[in-house]
Amino acid sequence: MMILSRLLGCQEQLGFLHQSKEELTDSHPVVCNRNILVELEEGVGVAVMKMKSPPVNSLSLDFLTEFSISLEKLENDRGCRGVILTSAVPKIFSAGLDIKEMCGKSAEHYAEFWRAVQEMWLKLYKSNMVTIAAINGNCPAGGCLMAVSCDYRIMAENPKYSIGLNETQLGIVAPFWFKDTIANTIGHRATERSLQLGLLYSASDALKIGIVDELVPEEKVLNAAAATMSQWLAIPDYARQISKSMMRKPTLDRLLTHRESDIQNFVSFVTKDSIQKSLQTYMESLKQRKG
Numbered sequence: 148m149m150i151l152s153r154l155l156g157c158q159e160q161l162g163f164l165h166q167s168k169e170e171l172t173d174s175h176p177v178v179c180n181r182n183i184l185v186e187l188e189e190g191v192g193v194a195v196m197k198m199k200s201p202p203v204n205s206l207s208l209d210f211l212t213e214f215s216i217s218l219e220k221l222e223n224d225r226g227c228r229g230v231i232l233t234s235a236v237p238k239i240f241s242a243g244l245d246i247k248e249m250c251g252k253s254a255e256h257y258a259e260f261w262r263a264v265q266e267m268w269l270k271l272y273k274s275n276m277v278t279i280a281a282i283n284g285n286c287p288a289g290g291c292l293m294a295v296s297c298d299y300r301i302m303a304e305n306p307k308y309s310i311g312l313n314e315t316q317l318g319i320v321a322p323f324w325f326k327d328t329i330a331n332t333i334g335h336r337a338t339e340r341s342l343q344l345g346l347l348y349s350a351s352d353a354l355k356i357g358i359v360d361e362l363v364p365e366e367k368v369l370n371a372a373a374a375t376m377s378q379w380l381a382i383p384d385y386a387r388q389i390s391k392s393m394m395r396k397p398t399l400d401r402l403l404t405h406r407e408s409d410i411q412n413f414v415s416f417v418t419k420d421s422i423q424k425s426l427q428t429y430m431e432s433l434k435q436r437k438g
């Protein structure tokens with residue numbers, strides 16, 4: 148009953164979660180945090196993590212911390228074998244890193260923020276669970292990193308949605324582990340072009356280039372993710388997990404080995420006047436585009 152009332156509280160607050168009371172039984176334990184709603188279907192062993200931080204699910208320090216804690220809890224739950232990552236904010240998967248966390252703050256804050264970004268990626272990329280991104284909206288930069296860190300990506304075939312690592316368009320640089328993650332997905336040449344030009348791909352181009360694995364009509368994204376999940380869960384966990392680790396370990400180890408220097412690089416990069424100016428100009432351009 149408590150679970151039900153907590154979720155209903157969130158629904159009232161958000162007004163855009165389309166679940167009926169009947170669907171919400173105690174066999175679907177729900178944890179409704181500030182930024183992420185986690186629903187675990189116990190019999191099936193699959194959790195849905197719904198990002199719900201309007202307006203754009205930007206990855207703030209608070210959001211990232213909550214994400215890592217939620218994922219770790221699921222990782223340690225023997226009843227959970229798979230996670231579907233999606234959004235409860237209409238038209239947005241995630242707008243990527245919260246630019247406000249990278250503007251006008253202290254070096255200590257930037258270091259803490261970057262460690263949280265690293266932690267989110269390390270936890271997601273090395274997860275033993277099957278991870279599927281159900282991309283139901285725009286997915287630039289850090290949002291794209293989250294998606295390509297999953298095992299499989301299903302995107303809504305909406306021509307208005309795009310996905311990619313657009314950092315250079317902001318005058319900033321995707322760090323080596325963003326680059327490695329996307330290169331592991333689409334290959335070296337496509338990554339080179341994609342990173343230099345800061346390309347955002349439409350859903351259909353994203354499928355062609357392999358950033359996403361499948362396009363489906365928007366209303367079918369979650370069902371398609373659930374269907375793919377059951378295929379992946381049919382493989383014995385141990386064999387699948389070792390295969391995943393074999394593919395991903397060198398990429399993970401590279402950041403683990405250089406974690407502190409990566410934080411220092413970020414701090415010295417982001418504290419440059421020229422970078423602060425680029426980020427502020429970009430934030431202003433977002434606001435102007437609106438008006």
Ligand SMILES: CCCCC/C=C\C/C=C\CCC/C=C/C(=O)SCCNC(=O)CCNC(=O)[C@H](O)C(C)(C)COP(=O)(O)OP(=O)(O)OC[C@H]1O[C@@H](n2cnc3c(N)ncnc32)[C@H](O)[C@@H]1OP(=O)(O)O
Pocket residue numbers: 202203205238239241242243244245246247285287288289290313314317319320321322323412413416417430433434437
């Ligand atoms: C030797 C050199 C080594 C260097 C390497 C070392 C270190 C690496 C250094 C840096 C690496 C940084 C990596 C960065 C990764 C990122 O993720 S940066 C974020 C990039 N994200 C974007 O470019 C997306 C920007 N947003 C949009 O394009 C749109 O908002 C949208 C997602 C398409 C949604 O559009 P719409 O629905 O029209 O919403 P609005 O544009 O009106 O936005 C609503 C409000 O949200 C604010 N906002 C949007 N995005 C962000 C964001 N990412 N962070 C913070 N805030 C954001 C927007 O300003 C609106 O605010 P107001 O309502 O106007 O207040």
